[in-house]
Amino acid sequence: MKAATSMPAHPHLRLDRLKRHYAGAPAPAVASISLDLPRGALLALLGPSGCGKTTTLRMIAGLEIPDDGKILVGGRDVSRLPPHKRQMGVVFQSYALFPHMTAAGNAAFGLEMQGVARADRARRAQAALEMVGLGALAERKPRQLSGGQQQRVALARALAIEPQLLLLDEPLSALDAKLREGVRDEIRALQQRLGTTTVFVTHDQTEALAMADLVAVMNGGRIEQLAAPEEIFERPATRFVATFVGRAARLSGQLEPGGVLRCGGQALRSTATLPPGPAEAYLRPHRVRLLEAGAAPPPGHDNLLEARLTRRIYTGETIALETETAAGPVTAELQAGQDGPWRDLPTGAPLRLAFRAADLAVFPAP
């Protein structure tokens, strides 16, 4: 089950039933991947390690040749082209800067390979370094640069060749947490300014949701869902997406006609159109409205559960209230400062939880 996405007539990148099975591996690294990416868009390949996201990126770069399927860039089939004929700007996880060249030498390398004249490529390499804010450090060797600066040089080097596609393989994973958000936003701003069509591999859902126009959630060499970040988060298409992206309470029960989920003696309304049978519903903590015991649900909130507070978790930005209900454990999340009425609530105190039918993502039980 995949969310419908608009298919532009001429996608800049089209992957068509891409497949790669490493010799000796029990399962294919990439089973079958198809997607269209419009020009200028940023696609995040999101998934756990071993889901095939890096293999997919390497196939687009030409560092891995697919066993089957096609890669079209601007309508041209590049599936079998060697990497040096594809003009892809790749930023590796380890940056892979040439240690014997300066930052300027690194940034100019691709231009040199393209046969750009010396003076011209020096100017363009300098411009690329200035673009990432490293104009003053052009003569430094990679080992004289910090991790964050090396990362920028790698980005400048990839962008200097004015690539068909910018391919980023976990480019933030080697940076410390403090730097990561800033660099993430800079990459996104730069990508949008240049309009470079970009594919970004990450296992970090926040990164994927914050940066991407489109997110492909991958698992077991396939795409589970390809959609805009909001769609992925709010309307997960599969059980895997619901559990991998964000947190959710799982309510197991029996689905009855009309989308009613019988769950621990409760009848929960949902918008599910699945055939009746054993089912699981996922409920995001931020969708749960907390009410005082006995209070009436706000309009539109069809579901009401009696709950008891089991634990209160303070993380600074949010406060999570873990509760036990007849349907199972459910967590409600509040923004810091909005927990006034519940701040001094003792463990075991009664509460009411309200949520809409549409807040439940229902899937057949596995």
Add this chain to the structure above:
Amino acid sequence: MIGWLLAAPALAVLALAFVWPMAGLFRISLNRTTETGAMEAAVTTDSYARLVGDDFTRELVLNTLTLAASSAAIAVALALPIALLVRGASPRWRGLLALAAVAPLLVSGTARLVGWMAILGDQGMINALLTGMGISTGPLALINNWTGVRIGLVESLMPYAVLVLLAGLGRLDPKLEEAAATLGANRARTFLRVTLPLAAPALLAAWLLTLVLGISAFITPRLMGGGRVFVLATEIYDLALETVDWPGAAALAMLLLGGLLALMILRGVVAAFFPGNRAEKTP
């Protein structure tokens, strides 16, 4: 402290089997050879003076250096593609290929040289093939001369060169070559602009090691040279056992030892001051 203790047995063996005989050799080099050729206890630098002033010694040194330097260079040049092949192989094949590359070390040097004699001799495989195919009219002189010694030496030095290069190239991140490819460099340009410059320290280390081994080589010049090729090691042997000039042989051995020590020190200096462009360790 514990390190010295653990190293003590090996140090004791070294002192007994190496340092002591070397000291003895040095003592002999200071002795005098009488008119009759007998050795007489003395403390004189006559033997050294005789050797240093001698044109033949100078020619020997030049011959030895030329042979060793060229053989080492050829061995390293031939070892580089092998090392690159081993490094690029899948983990399953890598061990097997590396073993195959250094397998010659498992065979006695003399046995290998006898094999070369059978291949390079006038009636050998190569000459039989060349004359049989009408490419050459008579047998090529591939043995009992400098060519033969060089062929044998290159072959015996190659495994060492492969080992040093494998250790050096192991630090070269294959992602660098991939990065060059994505930036538009074909295989040849990737090799010239990325692989080769980064392999330079390993190449130098391999050349210096095989140079030292080549200078001190004895069996190869002896067997492949057929008595017509003279290098320092063979001359020391001849002085000691043919001419029975023990002080002269000892003095030449000490000079060779000094030269090799200087080269080893140079190698250490190069390694210390030229750490090379080793791939940056990234977190």
